[in-house]
Amino acid sequence: RRQFVNDPDAIVEEALEGLEAAYPRLIRWNRDPSFVARATPAPAGQVAVLSGGGSGHEPLHVGMVGAGMLDAAVPGAVFAxxxxxQILAATQAVSGGAGVVHVVxxxxxxxxxxxIAAEVAADDGIEVRQVLVDxxxxxxxxxxxxxxxxxxxAxxxxxxxxxxxxxAGxxxxxxxxxxxxxxxxxxxxxxALAAGAHPGDPRPSFDLPRDEVEFGVGIHGERGVGRRAFASADELADLLVRPLVADLAIGRGDRVIAITNGLGSTTNLELAVIHRRVATILAAAGITIERALVGPYVTSLDMAGCSVTLTRADDExxxxxxxxxxxxxxxx
Amino acid sequence: RRQFVNDPDAIVEEALEGLEAAYPRLIRWNRDPSFVARATPAPAGQVAVLSGGGSGHEPLHVGMVGAGMLDAAVPGAVFAxxxxxQILAATQAVSGGAGVVHVVxxxxxxxxxxxIAAEVAADDGIEVRQVLVDxxxxxxxxxxxxxxxxxxxAxxxxxxxxxxxxxAGxxxxxxxxxxxxxxxxxxxxxxALAAGAHPGDPRPSFDLPRDEVEFGVGIHGERGVGRRAFASADELADLLVRPLVADLAIGRGDRVIAITNGLGSTTNLELAVIHRRVATILAAAGITIERALVGPYVTSLDMAGCSVTLTRADDExxxxxxxxxxxxxxxx
Incomplete structure (x- = not known):
């Protein structure tokens, strides 16, 4: 498909410039090395929180920068x-003396x-702890x-x-x-119902036959782990949710935070239909959805597809x- | 393209059920007649604000229900x-005695x-004023x-x-x-770079040649008012913004609220690139963007495209x- 693009190699920098122009009260873009920090830094003495990764997953990570979430985000090129x-510069910029958490x-x-950035920062006297998301x-x-x-x-x-x-200190x-x-x-x-396309390239990153969907896709245009027959929203939602419930070993009386996430070009109507089934399955299993998000939060360019995330929750x-x-x- | 759907004719109801399950602290869905109201009604004595229209434009209107915005939204079928x-029932439900504004x-x-709903409501003693958005x-x-x-x-x-x-009372x-x-x-x-597709129908509502884009598209899959050559993001942004500036007769010293809006499957990266150019053009004209939004707010199913909205702004x-x-x- 065609895209709004000037120079595909400049899309990330141009987008960051555009976002900073739109949200100057929330974010500041440090152009070189490139990272995005809070417009108003956190009070001194707090632990700083930094994340980052390839671009193409918007609103992650830059859209999560601000009070109560990230102190800065470090965007790579698309899917890189x-x-x-960059990470070191951002770590130094947000460090307030209480240490820095890297969410990776x-x-x-x-x-x-x-x-590497954490090791160099440590030589500078900045203590870093990594939280690996997998x-x-x-x-x-x-x-x-x-x-x-x-x-x-997640x-x-x-x-x-x-x-x-x-x-909270x-x-x-x-x-x-x-x-x-x-x-x-x-x-x-x-x-995934259809793969996304890289900026400047009209071809999707993989093709799917009309009667199949790709399960277990990641967020970088890579193939998934298996194809299944195309089916109704409810049937596809079942195939997403049941393995999560099994692997987390949750059941009656357990509580979760749930995200029904759009991967790019899936409409909010479709995501809400998927979430309806997620809620139905969990309710039938006696699992309480304490909080939920439905929408595109971690995308893979314009991939047509969705993901479901469950996190075990407690009062804290x-x-x-x-x-x-x-x-x-x-x-x- | 393929979609997450059970019964295309039930997609709106199923989506509303899913949204209510996801956001019970924000919204309540009244199933029949169908409308969505705030989970916690506004304090008594306030003017109530109601909107609505066809579905397929999510997050509009249901996503705008809540404190400080809509008291309720009335969703039609897709693009209907x-x-x-429905409108009358929602008007009666939100009326707190101070009148109801219909944003249409x-x-x-x-x-x-x-x-029609306003007239019947008037017979019930509910005063309604319509605000027409055009x-x-x-x-x-x-x-x-x-x-x-x-x-x-807008x-x-x-x-x-x-x-x-x-x-504010x-x-x-x-x-x-x-x-x-x-x-x-x-x-x-x-x-538009590509038309969207109705739920359950893989065909886009219109076709575009590879080297052309459609200007002046609405949000209901209708054709636009003219085709232009496909061009860079900056050139297309120019063609969106300059007529707005001319028609609003704004220039040096004027202030605006700006929305660079995605029509469905356009990525946030692309929208931010478009907004960068919007900001550049307005800055060069001496026009200040006081506040901005960049993202999908008023969509047309999964149309690939974007719109730019400018509203003259003042302190109030x-x-x-x-x-x-x-x-x-x-x-x-």
């Missing part, structure tokens, strides 16, 4: 890790570059080998909880431990979820 | 007006049904004949300002007058824009 230099989606390049159930390894599960839409939950804890160890707990109890599953996590937040994408 | 019966996009069916510059009639300009994304601005005025005449002033000083222009309108709001789509 930011550099260690589990991809080899991201993990490597965030680790919620994508489709990439569970049976043998435990390989890079492990990918990080996808990143929103981790960033919200971690940001709220930092804003928790110390570095506590903020990081909370993030790790959220990541450990979050799982996601995605399905719900209170942190409900704490005030003011970003482009989440605000309450 | 709600019935007068200028389409024949919507206007007719809202007028911002789509593409449908300006040279002769003044016909139904006049269509209502599109609806968001009108609903925000009117809702803020009602929440303004009386019915004042709230309606403010809404009319916003509508009168708002203009929008849209461009900016203050009402900044007033607290808590809905699914807008919250601050």
């Amino acid at each position: 890790s930011p550099t260690a230099g 989606k589990n991809y080899t390049g991201d993990v490597l570059n965030f680790e 919620d994508d159930l489709a990439t569970t390894s049976a043998t435990g080998d390989g890079p492990g599960r990918r990080g996808t839409a 990143t929103v939950v981790v960033e919200k909880i971690v940001g709220a804890a930092a804003a 928790a110390d570095l160890a506590r903020v990081a431990a909370l993030g790790q707990r959220v990541a450990a109890t979050s799982r996601s599953m995605a399905v 996590l719900v209170a942190l979820w409900d704490a005030p937040v003011r970003t482009i994408a989440l605000s309450w | 007006s709600p019935t007068a019966g 996009k200028n389409y024949t069916g919507d206007v007719l049904n809202f007028e 911002d789509d510059l593409a449908t300006t009639s040279a002769t003044g004949d016909g139904p006049g300009r269509r209502g599109t994304a 609806t968001v601005v009108v609903e925000k300002i009117v809702g803020a005025a009602a929440a 303004a009386d019915l005449a004042r709230v309606a007058a403010l809404g009319q002033r916003v509508a009168a000083t708002s203009r929008s222009m849209a461009v 309108l900016v203050a009402l824009w900044d007033a607290p709001v808590r809905t699914i789509a807008l919250s601050w």
Whole structure:
């Protein structure tokens, strides 16, 4: 498909310039090295929270920068890790002396570059803890080998909880431990009806036969882990949710935060129809959805598809979820 | 393209059920007649604000229901007006004795049904004022004949300002007058790269040659008013913005609220690139963007395209824009 683009190689920088022009009261773009920070920095003495990763997943991560969530986000090129230099500069910029938490989606390049930046920052006297997000159930390894599960839409939950804890004055160890707990109890599953296309390239990143859908797709245009017959929204929602419930081992009396997430070009009507079924399945299992989001939060360019994320919740996590937040994408 | 759908004829009801399940603290769905109201009604004695129209434009209108904006929204079928019966029931439900403002996009069916409902409500002793939104510059009639300009994304601005005025305790005449002033000083222009598709129907509502785009499209899958050569994001943005500036007769020293709106499947990256150019053009003309939104707010199913809306702003309108709001789509 065709796109609104000038120079495909400049789309990320142009988009950041446009976002800063639109939301000067929320964000500031540091052009070189490129990162996006809060327009009004957090009060001194708080743990700082930083995330980042490839672009093409908007509103993640830049849309999550603001009071109560991220202090800064480091955008890479489309579907490519930011550099260690960018991450280091952002880490130094947000550091307020109480340490910095890096929220990192589990991809080899991201993990490597965030680790390098953390090591250099440590030499500068900035203590960094990494919270690794690895919620994508489709990439569970049976043998435990390989890079492990990918990080996808649970990143929103981790960033919200971690940001709220930092804003409440928790110390570095506590903020990081909370993030790790959220990541450990979050799982996601995605399905694509059609792949997205890179800026400047009209071709989708993979083709699907008319009668099949791709399950277990990630958020980088990669193929999924298996094809299934195209089916009704309810049937596809069943195939997303039931493995999550099984893997999290949740049942009657358990509580979750749920995200029914659009991967790009799926309409809000469709997402709400999917979420209806998610809610029905969980209610039938005696599981309470404490809080939910329905919409495009972690996208894969204009992929047609959706994912469902469930995070086990308790009173503490719900209170942190409900704490005030003011970003482009989440605000309450 | 394929969609997440069970029964295409039930998609609106199923989506409303899903949204209510996701956001029980914000909205309540009245199933029959169908309308969506605030979960926590506004304090007694306030002017009530009601809107509605065809579905397929999500997050409009249901996503704008909440404190500081709409008291209720009345969804029709996809691209079809709600019935007068639905509108009347919602009007009666939200009426708190201080009158009700109907925010209506200028389409024949919507206007007719809202007028019928207003007349019947008047017989019940409920005073209703209609604010007609007619911002789509593409449908300006040279002769003044016909139904006049269509209502599109300026609806968001009108609903925000009117809702803020009602929440601040303004009386019915004042709230309606403010809404009319916003509508009168708002203009929008849209461009499509590809038409959207109705639920259950994989075919787009119109086809475009590879080297052309459609200017002046509305939000109902209708053809636009003219085709132009496909061009860069900046060139297309120029063609959207310059007519708005000319028609509003704004220039150096003037102030606006701007919305760079996605029509469905356009990525946030692309919208931000468009907004960058909008900001550049306006800055060069000496026009200040006081507040902006960049994202999908008034969609046309999964149309690939965008629109730009400009509303003349002054201190009063900016203050009402900044007033607290808590809905699914807008919250601050």
